[in-house]
Amino acid sequence: MRHICKFTISILLWICVYSINAQNQNITDTVKIKKNNIDGLRIELDVAPVVKTLLAKGETYSFEGAVQTTLLQKYYPVVEFGYAGASKISTDNVDFNTNGVFFRVGSDFSVMKQKENSPKNQNYFLVGGRLGFSHFTYNLSNIVIRDNYWNESKIYNFENIPSTKLWFEIAAGIRVEVIKNIYMGWTLRNKRMLTNDADGTVSPWYIPGFGVKSTSAWAVNYAIGYQF
DSSP states (O other): OHHHHHHHHHHHHHHHHHHHHHHHHHHHHHHHHHHHHEEEEEEEEEOHHHHHHHHHTTSEEEEEEEEEEEETTTEEEEEEEEEEEEEEEOTTOOEEEEEEEEEEEEEEEEOSOOOTTOOSOOOEEEEEEEEEEEEEEEEEEEEEEEETTTTEEEEEEEEEEEEEEEEEEEEEEEEEEEETTEEEEEEEEEEEEOOOOOTTOOOOSEETTTEEOSSEEEEEEEEEEEEO
């Protein structure tokens, strides 16, 4: 009877130890999976628009930042946001004015293959895409329209014209860790407008987040960020 009790106690102790080890292993594996799937969050401030704003002397201005994370150590979903505007007087004295917020949503893809057992913070060479969105209003004043038949001219003013613009961007850039958790780098973008103005609408000269209106445009951003 005593041997049976010892054997039973030994079995129970072995089961308890095995269960605890298995539970700890499951927790460790879950943490590893979570770490491998979503790893790090980087907040960035773009300094290039600030420089452009100073050079433009108030004609155009823009301020923007971004939040980017890592998914599966390969994909880098990103949300970019900002505020921009313009105040422009053309050569024929037409006054254009606008301002508004904008957003870009997309993802980058890491071109550089991460080495095994490498630290989570590293340098990146990224390519990807963005979908840009901006809803804003703009004003146009002192527009002179001449009637050649009656030989008369009239001045028209348009205020608070609403506009919504969508565009697509192809982006490529690098991020370098200059100090622990502090990253710097540039991004080159090609923007393609997806929406057109309705017939008879006076088009905006400047679109927040896109820039001077055109079917396509190039832009360069230089970001400083901190990775958590």
